[in-house]
Amino acid sequence: MSNSLLEIENISYTYTQTEWQLRDISLRVNAGEIMGVIGPNGAGKSTLLKIAAGILKPDAGSIMLLDEPIQNLERRRIARILGYLPQNVTSLFDYRAEEVVAMGRYAHARGLGFLDHNDIAVTKRCLEQTQTMEFRDRSLSHLSGGERQRVLLASVLAQEPKILLLDEPTAGLDLHHQVRFFELLAQQVPQGLAVVVVTHDLNLASLFCDCLVLMQAGKIIHQGTADQVIQESILGTVYPGNIYIDTHPVHGQPMVLPLAKRNDIDKEGDPA
Amino acid sequence: MRGLVTRRYLILLSMAYLLLALLALLIAPFIGGETVRVRQVVHDVFHHTWNIQTEIFFYQRIPRVLLAFLVGGSLALAGSVFQVILRNPLATPYTLGVTGGGALGAVIAILTPGLSLTWGPFSSVQLTALLGAGLTLGLIYGLARRSKSISTNTLLLAGVTVGILCGALILFVRYLASPHLLVAMDHWLMGGLDIVGYRSLAALLPLLLPGAGMLFMQMGSYNLLALGEEMALGYGVDVISVQRLSLIGGGLVTAAAVSIAGPIGFVGLLVPHAIRRLSGFDHRILLPASFLAGGTLLVACDTIARTLVAPTEMPVGIITALVGGPFFIYLLFRKK
Numbered sequence: 001m002s003n004s005l006l007e008i009e010n011i012s013y014t015y016t017q018t019e020w021q022l023r024d025i026s027l028r029v030n031a032g033e034i035m036g037v038i039g040p041n042g043a044g045k046s047t048l049l050k051i052a053a054g055i056l057k058p059d060a061g062s063i064m065l066l067d068e069p070i071q072n073l074e075r076r077r078i079a080r081i082l083g084y085l086p087q088n089v090t091s092l093f094d095y096r097a098e099e100v101v102a103m104g105r106y107a108h109a110r111g112l113g114f115l116d117h118n119d120i121a122v123t124k125r126c127l128e129q130t131q132t133m134e135f136r137d138r139s140l141s142h143l144s145g146g147e148r149q150r151v152l153l154a155s156v157l158a159q160e161p162k163i164l165l166l167d168e169p170t171a172g173l174d175l176h177h178q179v180r181f182f183e184l185l186a187q188q189v190p191q192g193l194a195v196v197v198v199t200h201d202l203n204l205a206s207l208f209c210d211c212l213v214l215m216q217a218g219k220i221i222h223q224g225t226a227d228q229v230i231q232e233s234i235l236g237t238v239y240p241g242n243i244y245i246d247t248h249p250v251h252g253q254p255m256v257l258p259l260a261k262r263n264d265i266d267k268e269g270d271p272a
Numbered sequence: 273m274r275g276l277v278t279r280r281y282l283i284l285l286s287m288a289y290l291l292l293a294l295l296a297l298l299i300a301p302f303i304g305g306e307t308v309r310v311r312q313v314v315h316d317v318f319h320h321t322w323n324i325q326t327e328i329f330f331y332q333r334i335p336r337v338l339l340a341f342l343v344g345g346s347l348a349l350a351g352s353v354f355q356v357i358l359r360n361p362l363a364t365p366y367t368l369g370v371t372g373g374g375a376l377g378a379v380i381a382i383l384t385p386g387l388s389l390t391w392g393p394f395s396s397v398q399l400t401a402l403l404g405a406g407l408t409l410g411l412i413y414g415l416a417r418r419s420k421s422i423s424t425n426t427l428l429l430a431g432v433t434v435g436i437l438c439g440a441l442i443l444f445v446r447y448l449a450s451p452h453l454l455v456a457m458d459h460w461l462m463g464g465l466d467i468v469g470y471r472s473l474a475a476l477l478p479l480l481l482p483g484a485g486m487l488f489m490q491m492g493s494y495n496l497l498a499l500g501e502e503m504a505l506g507y508g509v510d511v512i513s514v515q516r517l518s519l520i521g522g523g524l525v526t527a528a529a530v531s532i533a534g535p536i537g538f539v540g541l542l543v544p545h546a547i548r549r550l551s552g553f554d555h556r557i558l559l560p561a562s563f564l565a566g567g568t569l570l571v572a573c574d575t576i577a578r579t580l581v582a583p584t585e586m587p588v589g590i591i592t593a594l595v596g597g598p599f600f601i602y603l604l605f606r607k608k
Contacts, residue, residue: 055505075304079508086506092359092498093553102276103496107508112556114279114490212556 004028004064005163005194006052011061013051022047022218029163034185034195036209038202038248040238043215044196046087049165052196053084066162068106079107083161085152087168091140093106097151098136101126104158124156130154146177153184156188164188170204182208184244195249206230207248214238229256277554281579285557289564294547296385296571301333303575305582308333331469337534339472340465340574340588341567344539346480348527348566350522352547352558353487357518358424365526365540366414368519370405372438374530377404378430379445379457393474397460402479405527408434413519416448420442427519463536463589465574469603472532479528486521487559490514494555536589538596545600 006029013022022044029052030034035039037045052063054070063070065081069226073081082103091100104126105119115123120172127133130150140148149169156164157261164185170178182204187194199255205212206226214222216238222229232245235256276282302308308325316326350365359366365371374475377400391399414432446457467473493514496504501511529536543566544558551557573591578585 051501053506055502075505075510076508079506084502084506086500089503090498091500092361093548094493095498095553098276099495100499103499103507106496109492111492114496114556115276115281120276131437156495156506173559188524241366 007064009062011058013058029194033210035211036205037198037213039215044218061213076107082163083156083159084165085156092140099155104155126154126158146173163194203267206253286560289561293564293568296568300337300571300575304578309532311495335470340570343529344570345563345567346525347540348543348562349524352544352562353522369408369434370526371373371530373408373536374401374405376438377401383458393471401531409523460534462587463534464587477523481523483524486517490557491559542596
């Protein structure tokens, strides 16, 4: 058995209606690391995540989940290995936070999905881990954006997966909640969990991800540590003319700052 | 913890709804235009005598009350499933046009009395209604079936369109029909449960049982599906298979109810919403509770329909719509 929990080899995928393509993607996800998938809108990050989660079937290539081809595994078995949190989860009904977290036990439960003592214990643990226990009885519509995302994370954690795939989990959250969310993820990793997170926040990716995958136009154009990927020569090709790279004064990680084409701000930042 | 849905909780809550249903089933056969006394029926049963009252009780009231219960239960059950499968709280068993197809089949059979297709316990009208409902469901499913997934939006639009098409064809058939046939058509289209004997029940069960079975088997997956198809897939739900079984199961149950009782409005729409308000959003409670409460409601409405203007009776569809319409408007405004 290899070290990789998830191995993606040479996959390609075409959306038939737009003919947009994901091409020759290869990726290895290892236990105990956070992988950040970054890149501009339309780069194929979410498509890659959906393929990795077995939700879209690639036209070519292979996906091995714990050394087994994903297409040979039934959905419940996949869900016990891999947790997937899509973008913009909208619920048709106003379930309570606790009910949503307990839904994560579906793949472990039998028949109609009634919970046993172990399932209830896991649900409780995930509520505690994500600090959502205090509003377990509140319904989804009565949660703030940050609370809601933490509840959804707790639900996916309740699957007790080995790999987490998260699609822009901090989109729309304020800075405090973004950092808290990533801190929560970082706390899960030492126990051997692997996390793949799609994000547009390059700075959070730099601070929290062990490895970054940079995508553009359906291809992976660079992979490596934050220091290796967040460089002007690499990121500059993807976000041309809009970025300035510096070092985090406290953590020492590379940081990306936006550059604005405005004549009324001079170099020192004083209004002209 | 306030509590998650456990098997014990489901059983306790279902018992409450079951109790209500049993109460309705016990009382309703004794109410109607003709007074039927409990003592008389019990006496006749034990003494093997056969009074006219007892005959009414066993050959009219009991089968009719049972039919109302099964039809009401079927419609509410199918409604609760279609609302989650189509991701639309306004979905009803009729949204997919199954009723339109059934009604078209029925009016064609009424228009051509010489056709007289009968098979087993099915009368000609029931059989053609069933055929129409089945064909519609097959057509919509075929239209909406895509290579990789079943599109709920396409299903909804296709269903509504087929319903409108069937409506136009029904108008055409009515245009061709003579006045006495028009009366029969109207009677059917208003929905009714006026049966005698157990033949209709025998026609209902072979479709209802497998259909309801398919739906109840999936009820552990519907909560997850309510969070969206992708989320459900992530949780481990075989979404395509759940959707397929739900469409077939819901279609069978609806077709069975419609072919025998005609289109009866609002039960399929209002009962699931009422249960959600009373017992929460968990489909493992919603489905059995909807079935039991839907049955109870239709038994009650049918009892009103039979007694309000006795010795004649009103089509039960009028009562359900009159009760259901205002209630639904109340729900809509309460939500705001």
